[in-house]
Amino acid sequence: MLAPKKGRLLIAEPSILNDDSFKRTTVLLTEHSENSTVGFILNRPLEYVLEDLIPDINCNFTVYQGGPVEQDNLYFIHRVPHLLLDSIEVANGIYWGGNFESLKNLLKENLIQATDIRFFLGYSGWGANQLEDELNTNSWFITENDFQNIFCEDEESIWKNKLLQKGGKYKIWANAPADINMN
Structure with missing residues (x-):
């Protein structure tokens, strides 16, 4: 079994079907230490686009629910550190955060594509030993x-694809309906 590490994916087990916060989610871990873990849910698009939250930016990029913590804060991961100073490398060409004023200007000038960035309201967080217990x-x-590029992945199939990849009993769950009562 792999250990938590920034850059890895946390896949919700089918057994947590009753957990509305994390049911059928895939979380990119952006930080992991003995004291805490932080990540963002990759497959929970909201009905908002960036312009709904920041009206002075004419940008229709989808905003995702990053997790149940601090849902009134906007976070972002990207793959353009050369454009966004102060970014923190997560792994494999994925970066977290950066200079927000620069980001706003780049978005206004259409210099960043939706395939380069993903925005989140809130984040997923765990305290010391909490994730290990889960x-x-x-x-x-x-x-x-x-x-190859998580920003291009179809959010509806991310979780399913990881279950199919794991194989065994997970193949059955991958094809189960979202509402198990509909089966």
């Missing part, structure tokens, strides 16, 4: 992020 109770499994 891993031990089979709420999650960890996998490498082997997507």
Whole structure:
């Protein structure tokens, strides 16, 4: 079993179907230490676009629910560190944050594409040993992020594809309807 590490993906086990915050989610881990873990849910698009939250930016990029913590704050991950100073490398060409004023200007000038960035309201966070406890109770499994570009992935199939990749009993769950009562 892989251990939590920034850049890896946290995949919700089918057993947490009753957890509305994390049911059928894939979380990119952006930070992991013995004291805390932070990540963003990659497959929960909201009904907002960036312009809805920041009206002076004419940008229709989808905003995602990053997690249940600090849902009134906007976060972003990207793959353009050469354009956004102060970015923090997560792994494999993915960066977290950066100078927001520069970002606003780049978006206004259409110099960043939707395939280069993803915005989130809130984040997913765990305190010391909390994620390890959840891993031990089979709420999650960890996998490498082997997507060529996570910003291009179809959010509806990210979770399903990781279950199919894991194989075995996960193949059955990958094809189960979102509402198991509909089966």
